[in-house]
Amino acid sequence: MDDKWFKLRQKEIGVTADEIAQKMGRNRSAVSHIYSGQRRMSLEWAQAFAETLHVTIDEVLKHAGVLDPPRAQELSPGFAESDAAPFVGQGKQLDDAQKVARALGGERPGVDYWTVKSDALALGGYLTGDFILLDTNKSEQCRAGDIVIAQKYNWQTGTAETLLRRFEPPVLVAASTAASAQRVDVVDGNNVVIKGKVIASWRV
Secondary structure (H helix, E strand, O other): OOHHHHHHHHHHHOOOHHHHHHHOOOOHHHHHHHHHOOOOOOHHHHHHHHHHHOOOHHHHHHHHOOOOHHHHHHHOHHHHOOOEEEOOOOHHHHHHHHHHHHHOOOOOOOEEEEEEOOOOOHHHOOOOOOEEEEEHHHOOOOOOOOEEEEEEEEOOOOEEEEEEEEEEOOEEEOOOOOHHHOOOEEOOOOOEEEEEEEEEEEOO
């Protein structure tokens, strides 16, 4: 476990251990236990770290010492190459995104900015490359018609797919012409879990 890398990344983007723990509904001691090696970095925790620290999951897994780099890279697409991913930018691109996010109320704990990676909600106005603000504090308060980010877990392979969908309890619905997106996924709190509510979006 390269805890120095994690703590440096936290410092670089101004994220606390509390904010990482909040992603999992836990307190900061759980993060401390991961850093000290008392708790193993699970895939679900790795996803929480990746989202909060704005890095890819393969980076998290490599620095956590859970998997060697080749195996970590194999797992990464299950999280990163889905309908949406945490925004990772540098320089002017990052500054611009932060300015817009701030104007839309995105500079508070639990609110992250993501980018749309597929046409899963193209008919609903969300196009590839769009930015979205995700409020993870509202994951348990989503109602019919809300646009959400969810995780669909495959427990056999140990991977997960990130879904950008409209919530129509108890299912998630796409708005795309692609045949592969026509299926619905039932939110059961185990195999499919809502991670947050989209509260704003913008296009550059």
